[in-house]
Amino acid sequence: MSIKETITDSLVYPFSNGLRFLFLGILILISFSPYVVSYVVKLDYWIVICLNVVGLLMVGSLVLGYLFKVISESLDGVNELPVFNNWIQMFINGLKLFIVNITYLIPVLLIASFVFPCLSDLSLGALARSDIFFSILLLIALFYLVWIILVILMSVANMAYNGGELFSAFYFDEMFSNVSVNRYKSPSWIFFVDLITIIMGILMFDVLVDRTINVDVGKIIVWYFATGAISLIFIVTGYVIVDMASIFILSMLDFYSILNYNILRVLMFSLALIPYLSIFISRSTALIYNSTIKSSLINQNSIEYYHLQKDL
Template sequence: MDVGGIVSDAIKYPISDWKKILMLGIIIVISSISGLAASIGTTNSGVLTVLGIIGFLVGLLISGYILRIIKASLAGVSEIPDFDSWPDMFIDGIKVAVVGIVYAIPAILVIIISVAAAAISLGISELSNPSAAAGLLMGAGIGGTIAFLYLLIIIPIIAMAIANMAYNDTFGSAFKFNEILNKIGSIGWGNLIIWYIVMIVLYFVMALIGAIISSIFSIISPVVGSVVLFLFIMPYIYMFIARSVGLEYISDNS
């Protein structure tokens, strides 16, 4: 399947079952409960912390469900997966999160090293001075830029690593670099890059549409605008991306 076929399929995929979009949307709303609480004026740090922890844990279910969609897509299943076996979905979410963190370690180290290097060169005792603080921010900015560029390059490889984990149904398959690179070679680096660029463009288009729709509903209330975004737009985008990743991974089979 070429990129056009993958995108066409992935765009239609979420709307094949609106009930499941809504179900995923409810999970996303719950995962964002801390931010929603803050937006309606909740200032109790203890409450926000508890809600934040709850949101984080529920958010792992989102990652687990994304992996479930990828698995179904790899198996040639066109129906959107059910929401069942919640403990398994939670564990899958942890796996996806760990894979993302491991691949992001170079970016994290770059930021830490750049900030530390700037602090050492400026002198710890001088950090209270405005000029020294500006230098520290500059160091962090340089490190952040390098980290951003790294993540921008590595994201499609992370996507294929997660798909490889889903395909082999083993956590370690996400780190079998030779196997992953061979798979990408089979797909074609050019095809992967084109797919990635198209996905970036479509993501921003969908995000823009979502922002416009959310803004319209925000006239009623900012909370209503956020809920509409989390309940309908974000689950569609997540399903679209997950389906596209799965189809891209097996695109060399067609």
């Protein structure tokens, strides 16, 4: 499957079952409920902590578990959103995804925990003198974050391919040792031309993309930046649409206030934008894993089996 086919399929896939899409949105809304409640009612600190544990950890784990199920079933060739069942297993898989994400993000969390308290404690003069140092740290964290997201996506897909085994999310040798790292034979600017054509979806360039990239790490990288660019477009566009729609609806109903505005935005984001992007990225990750890493693993296993039979 080409990159353009992968992305096109993933853009349509969230609409394969409207009821399941809506139910995922409701789960996401429940996970964000502590923030909605904090807007409405002044609660005790410990009550807010408990709500966050229930909302983000418990319900959030179910959301992550369902997205993991999307990846697993997409790897098996299923073209419809999964059924909501086997809730305990979904919750366990969601916790595994929490562990994978936190493990890979430890360097960013450490830098953030060091930089931001220091920035708040420094005076203006000391802050100016330390500006370069903190800027370098933040750039390192940003660079690491950009690339580690790709690693996390492939790791989660590899975990789904291995039946949900947690440690398979850290099997780098298994994921990448059999994937060829073919370099571009064309000038480096061709990379950016390919990336733009994928995003724009121009059919005449589809063959060119597959010929220059091949099924290798290069294809995964181009897919990653193309998917990221499309997601960013959806986020910016969705934010503007939700913002304008919230103001318009509340103004029409003569019900406008900052509180109602924030609540309506959370509703729209939770029920539409966030589930769509989450499903899109999960589906796209599974399909690119299928066409690159999984196919390489299957080919390698076939070769090993052939040699084993030959030796016997």
